Amino acid sequence: MNKMLTNSKAAALGLQHVLAMYAGAILVPLLIGSAIGFNSEQMTYLVSIDIFMCGVATVLQLVVNRYFGIGLPVVLGCAMQAVSPLILIGTTKSIGAMYGSIIASGIFIILIAGLFSKIKRFFPPVVTGTVITVIGLTLIPVGIEKMGGGMKSAADFGSGKYLFLAFLTVAIILGIQLFAKGFIHSLAIIIGLIIGTIVGSFMGLVTLAPVAEATWFHFPQPFYFGAPIFEWSSILTMILISIVSMVESTGVYFALGEVTGQTxxxxxxxxxxxxxGLAIILGGIFNTFPYTAFSQNVGLVQMSGIRTRKPIYFAAGFLMVLGLVPKIGAFATIIPEPVLGGAMMILFGMVATQGVKMLSQVDLNEDGNLMIVALSLGLGLGVTVVPELFANLPAAVQTFTGNGIVMTSVTAITLNILSHHGRKKQAVEMVVEEGNLIDLPETV
Structure with missing residues (x-):
């Protein structure tokens, strides 16, 4: 099917990727901009340039050259874990310090890329499968909340109309996956979103106000909010966040490698x-935010069955056009929350399923593997559900302990090293006792 992928089909798949990540992409600038107190004109620029830079950041990963680009069908968007730290920096320091710290963290990522890449040997299937499973499981509640209307604190959360629309969307996507053939089968998500939005409009859940209020054209402008300020504590905070993002991106890269059959x-x-790192530097220059690989698009690659980068090139192009022409981009914002929730719940479930599939290849009867999976899953999901567990620790430490994906990664890697060291030591003792020394593998 990949060999017969025409431009029109790739464009449709690319649009599907955009719709899957659009809400998450614009959520970061909306949260940070509103917290800092930006006016409507500043917010318009913030959202538009963010979408444009998502496209640029994605292209940087797609185009493989001597220096950068992983060459996987990966979509980049704003890192959600950066929201709270950036709000803190922007409100207590300055907007300039906020963007200076972003630029510095991007430089830091580029400088340590070679060293950080050596962690591959710490990601055998037992670790990677566990991390990918938690990535999907920790995201599912986001989709469930949207299915109920978007805000759990709302008085009408979980009302009948929201649930009807959410499960209608799920049913449409499921029906297409089960009964449709050929290319239509690959477009299950986008068809579900379109039909769900049309039905939602008859229920009074769609408004065209965002389209009417949006401008026709908005051109990127470097240092729109002023020159960057490089303040050491802000930089250190964002360096910690960048390490968190790199750990999450590593899980996404391995997940996509598994889906596409690439090592x-x-x-x-x-x-x-x-x-x-380069995308983050450009984000700081153009006054947007840090970028990271979006895990929801992994599920979409798996569901569509299309493993090539061609649809992602179209997705990147659409994102840049949407960023330059806000009025067009505003159409994606009219999708009702329950419709998005139904689609997201399926996509995140697909990510978790990919992790379970990888774990099925692991011998859980082997010493340590069962405990690696059990403890890593427990801690990762535990801090996601009860983040208050580490509320009394320093803020810098909470950056790591409060993120379920990072907690899972650190726990699984650490236990795998300890388990492997124990097995290796035991093997050495057995060999020495037999008087037959051999060279043992160094991989973890």
Whole structure:
């Protein structure tokens, strides 16, 4: 099917990728901009340039060259874990310090890309499968909340009309996946979103006000909010966040490698990190935010069955056009929350399923593997559900302990190293006892 992928089909798949990540992409600028107190004109620029730079950041990963680009069908968007720290920097320091710290963190990522890429040997299937499973499971509640209307605190959360629309969308996507053939089968998500939005309009859940209020054209402008200020504590905070993002991106890269049948080597990771760092630097220059690989699009690649980068090139192009022409981009914002929630719940479930599939290849009867999976899943999901567990720790520490994906990654990697060291030591003792020394593998 990939060999017969025409431009029109690739464009449709690309649009599907845009719709899957659009809400998450614009959420970061909306949250940060409103917290800092930006006016409507500033917010318009913030959202538009963010979408434009999502497209640029994605292209940097798609185009493989000597220095950067991982070459996987990956879509980049704003890192959600950066929201709270950036709001804190922007409100207590200055907007200039906020963007200075972003630029500095991007430079930091590029500088350590080679060193960080060597962590590949710490990601055997037992670790990677566990991390990918948690990525999907920790995102599912986001989709569930949207299915109920978007805000759990709302008085009408979980009302009948929201649930009807959400499960109608799920039913449409499921029906297309089960009964449709050929290319239509690959477009299950976008068809579900379109039909769900049309039905939602008859229920009074769609408004065209965002389209009417949006401008026709908005051109990117460097340092729109002023020159960057490089303040050391802000930079240190964003460096910590960048490490968190790199860990999450590593999980996404390995997930996509598994889906597309590609082996991810150190060189791939190094170029991927560099592209991410370059995207973050450009984000700081054009006054947007840090970028990272979006895990929801992994599920879409798996569901569509299209493993090539061609649809992602179209997705990147659409994002840049949407960023330059806000009035067009505003159409994607009219999709009702329950419709988005139904689609997101399926996509995130697909990501978790990919992780379970990888774990099915692991011998859980082998010493340590069962405990690696059990403890890593428990801690990762635990801090996601009860983030208050580490509320009394320093803020810098909470950057790591409050993120379920990072907690899972650190736990799984650490336990895998300890388990492997124990097995290796035991093997050495057995060999020595037999008087037959041999060379043992160094891989973890």
């Amino acid at each position: 991810i080597e150190e060189e791939h990771l190094k170029k991927g990190y560099r592209a991410e």
